[in-house]
Amino acid sequence: MARYSRLPGSVALITLHNPPVNALSAAVRQGIVDAVQRALKDPKVTSVVICGQNGKFCGGADIREFAGPMSGPPLVPMIHAIEAVDKPVAAAIEGVALGGGLELALGCHYRIAHSKAVLGLPEVTLGLLPGAGGSQRLPRLIGLTAALDLITTGRHVSAAEALKLGILDQVTDNNAVDLAVEFVRSVAGQPLDSRRLSTLPCPCPPDVDSLLDKVMSKVRQRSRGALAPVACVQALRAAASLPYAQGMEKERELMATLFNSGQARALQYAFFSQRVVGKWSLPSGASWDNSTARTISKAAVIGLGTMGRGIVVALALTGISVVAVETQEKQLAEASRVVPAMLQREAGRRRLATPPGVISFSSNLQDVSEVELVIEAVFEDMSLKLQVFKHLASVCRPGTLLCSNTSGLDIDQLAAVTQSPGLVVGMHFFAPAHVMKLLEVVYGPRSSPEAVATAMQLGKRMGKVGVAVGNCPGFVGNRMLKPYLEQANFLLEEGATPQQVDEALEEFGFPMGVFRMSDLSGLDVGWRIRKEAGLTGPGVESTRTRQGRRYSPLPDQMCEAGRLGQKTGKGWYQYDGPGGRVARSDPWVDIFLETYRAEHGLVARSITPEEILERCLYALINEGFNILQDAVAAGPEDIDAIYVFGYGWPRHRGGPMFHAGQVGLGRILERLNHHHSHPDVPHLKPSTLLRRLVAAGSPPVQKWREFINKERVHSQL
Numbered sequence: 034m035a036r037y038s039r040l041p042g043s044v045a046l047i048t049l050h051n052p053p054v055n056a057l058s059a060a061v062r063q064g065i066v067d068a069v070q071r072a073l074k075d076p077k078v079t080s081v082v083i084c085g086q087n088g089k090f091c092g093g094a095d096i097r098e099f100a101g102p103m104s105g106p107p108l109v110p111m112i113h114a115i116e117a118v119d120k121p122v123a124a125a126i127e128g129v130a131l132g133g134g135l136e137l138a139l140g141c142h143y144r145i146a147h148s149k150a151v152l153g154l155p156e157v158t159l160g161l162l163p164g165a166g167g168s169q170r171l172p173r174l175i176g177l178t179a180a181l182d183l184i185t186t187g188r189h190v191s192a193a194e195a196l197k198l199g200i201l202d203q204v205t206d207n208n209a210v211d212l213a214v215e216f217v218r219s220v221a222g223q224p225l226d227s228r229r230l231s232t233l234p235c236p237c238p239p240d241v242d243s244l245l246d247k248v249m250s251k252v253r254q255r256s257r258g259a260l261a262p263v264a265c266v267q268a269l270r271a272a273a274s275l276p277y278a279q280g281m282e283k284e285r286e287l288m289a290t291l292f293n294s295g296q297a298r299a300l301q302y303a304f305f306s307q308r309v310v311g312k313w314s315l316p317s318g319a320s321w322d323n324s325t326a327r328t329i330s331k332a333a334v335i336g337l338g339t340m341g342r343g344i345v346v347a348l349a350l351t352g353i354s355v356v357a358v359e360t361q362e363k364q365l366a367e368a369s370r371v372v373p374a375m376l377q378r379e380a381g382r383r384r385l386a387t388p389p390g391v392i393s394f395s396s397n398l399q400d401v402s403e404v405e406l407v408i409e410a411v412f413e414d415m416s417l418k419l420q421v422f423k424h425l426a427s428v429c430r431p432g433t434l435l436c437s438n439t440s441g442l443d444i445d446q447l448a449a450v451t452q453s454p455g456l457v458v459g460m461h462f463f464a465p466a467h468v469m470k471l472l473e474v475v476y477g478p479r480s481s482p483e484a485v486a487t488a489m490q491l492g493k494r495m496g497k498v499g500v501a502v503g504n505c506p507g508f509v510g511n512r513m514l515k516p517y518l519e520q521a522n523f524l525l526e527e528g529a530t531p532q533q534v535d536e537a538l539e540e541f542g543f544p545m546g547v548f549r550m551s552d553l554s555g556l557d558v559g560w561r562i563r564k565e566a567g568l569t570g571p572g573v574e575s576t577r578t579r580q581g582r583r584y585s586p587l588p589d590q591m592c593e594a595g596r597l598g599q600k601t602g603k604g605w606y607q608y609d610g611p612g613g614r615v616a617r618s619d620p621w622v623d624i625f626l627e628t629y630r631a632e633h634g635l636v637a638r639s640i641t642p643e644e645i646l647e648r649c650l651y652a653l654i655n656e657g658f659n660i661l662q663d664a665v666a667a668g669p670e671d672i673d674a675i676y677v678f679g680y681g682w683p684r685h686r687g688g689p690m691f692h693a694g695q696v697g698l699g700r701i702l703e704r705l706n707h708h709h710s711h712p713d714v715p716h717l718k719p720s721t722l723l724r725r726l727v728a729a730g731s732p733p734v735q736k737w738r739e740f741i742n743k744e745r746v747h748s749q750l
């Protein structure tokens with residue numbers, strides 16, 4: 034709703050009231066329409082201020098309403114009516130003015146904000162465009178170039194930047210509503226024509242077409258296959274070239290297409306998933322709202338390889354003091370040189386002041402004795418990690434939280450060598466750890482709710498999307514990756530090339546296909562894990578079946594040939610030299626694959642992009658269902674957030690589990706059965722949960738949690 038009040042001195046105050054962010058629900062829109070009418074009709078009112086309850090102007094349209102039929106007054110005519118009012122109307126912006134919230138403010142004649150306010154048109158991140166006139170008014174206010182930046186990225190800007198851009202008229206460190214009231218009183222009676230943005234021309238640079246073409250190709254490249262950024266550029270082209278009314282017509286047409294698209298549904302699902310995972314719960318019943326997190330002010334990181342360095346930077350950026358420990362002198366010297374520069378760069382990128390002197394470097398594990406939390410980030414080797422954990426248990430004071438950055442080893446085994454297994458959790462970061470948003474917080478059977486809550490809260494402080502997951506080999510992300518990689522390798526055996534597989538996956542929307550990604554992260558990472566698992570190495574017979582399952586030795590043979598990826602200048606592709614970044618196809622790989630097939634009596638067949646997607650993605654999705662069935666992830670949103678924030682799953686496809694729902698669970702089951710029945714394509718046996726969901730009529734993804742819980746109660750899973 035919206036509250037109407039008359040302030041002394043002829044000012045009407047309209048206060049949006051819809052906690053927590055005063056979203057423009059049907060009731061709020063109706064309230065605004067009624068209040069504006071009242072202000073118009075009251076002859077004693079000479080000016081109007083619109084503000085939001087509880088220090089938040091408005092978080093935009095109510096996204097929850099998008100799923101159902103729209104009711105209440107529509108936004109576009111409501112904002113037009115405000116702009117047309119013949120008494121000055123000011124938006125008093127505190128907290129946030131986002132999406133429809135900023136569009137509402139753009140319909141006002143003046144905008145006055147608190148210095149801590151944040152503004153933006155983030156619709157593109159929800160698969161939409163600013164469809165309440167924002168795509169036509171903002172460029173008229175701040176010019177086409179700046180509007181293109183804001184609208185196609187959806188980025189939030191500070192009040193200071195908004196003032197500089199010309200979005201705001203005034204910024205205050207004091208009460209923005211008081212200032213707005215004072216301001217509208219002072220301008221009452223003055224002409225308003227120049228304040229109505231819809232009547233202004235759109236300031237454009239001389240080479241407007243080339244600017245629009247450049248931005249269009251940039252957005253197509255940045256978010257391959259995404260509709261909304263393209264539509265945003267089209268709407269802005271209309272703003273630059275058409276009169277306002279025709280521009281609005283174009284905005285309406287584009288919005289109608291986007292609004293009903295699967296991509297908008299996927300992106301809105303991703304918005305809510307990100308919030309759902311913050312409300313974590315464990316099978317024990319412990320959860321975010323019944324567990325207490327400790328506030329950490331002093332932490333340590335053990336091991337200063339690539340991951341350790343990134344974790345040190347991520348911690349230091351929050352202002353936490355970090356003891357960074359590395360026992361190898363050479364590595365320590367390098368880290369002491371590199372980490373402060375990384376910290377400075379990242380602080381600059383985030384527009385933060387570099388936290389002074391919060392990192393101390395040491396080669397002595399003894400120096401962590403006073404910290405409250407340790408993150409171990411040594412080499413991925415269980416015996417080494419066990420050694421470190423035993424040492425930490427003896428060095429750290431009682432009550433210290435001990436975390437491991439392992440990417441898939443058993444957390445419980447690490448906990449078992451400490452005196453307080455309840456204080457051990459996994460904190461699985463993704464490279465580069467100071468940049469990537471995902472953090473898997475891994476709880477073992479003995480991890481305490483306090484340890485999980487602390488790791489989750491620490492993740493939040495570092496700006497991560499923390500997802501609490503159970504302990505199993507590979508946890509969620511890497512466990513699902515295994516069947517995906519496996520199918521990609523099988524496809525090479527059967528006739529595909531690395532380029533074909535990568536192209537199909539990149540066309541789907543991944544920033545990098547599986548082989549390009551392996552080259553980037555290094556083929557030796559998986560090789561070492563397979564050697565430890567006894568799947569390859571001296572004495573292991575070179576067959577295509579290992580440990581009773583189909584196995585492709587192709588990646589092992591690449592490593593044996595010294596082709597470790599970008600670091601050696603050769604992998605599935607060739608590069609200009611060691612450390613080269615530009616992948617080119619390599620005839621050596623074609624010959625290698627032909628020879629391999631001939632040796633194993635395999636006849637290459639033609640493989641379609643559809644089969645590549647089905648084999649790779651459905652294998653990954655199927656493992657997702659197994660993970661839900663095993664209660665390693667609490668719900669499909671957890672898996673989807675992990676894949677979107679950590680594995681490059683295209684956000685406009687929601688995540689693997691959401692995608693399964695979009696494709697149709699029946700279809701996924703049918704294709705898995707089809708491939709599984711093929712004599713040489715094992716490992717695709719459909720999960721029981723998938724079968725049960727299909728049998729139950731394929732409920733929407735939002736209902737799966739409830740379904741799984743019921744099935745569990747009735748012991749069907």
Ligand SMILES: CC/C=C/CC(=O)SCCNC(=O)CCNC(=O)[C@H](O)C(C)(C)COP(=O)(O)OP(=O)(O)OC[C@H]1O[C@@H](n2cnc3c(N)ncnc32)[C@H](O)[C@@H]1OP(=O)(O)O
Binds near residue numbers: 056094162308
């Ligand atoms: C014609 C149609 C035109 C549409 C144009 C639009 O306006 S589309 C919407 C554009 N607005 C946005 O994209 C803003 C989305 N919200 C945010 O970015 C953030 O929530 C925030 C406003 C910056 C606040 O962040 P904070 O971290 O403080 O809180 P949460 O993100 O946890 O949010 C609190 C709860 O509020 C819910 N919520 C937030 N925004 C909306 C919204 N626009 N509609 C509905 N609900 C919203 C959010 O889901 C949280 O709910 P919980 O139930 O507590 O999880």
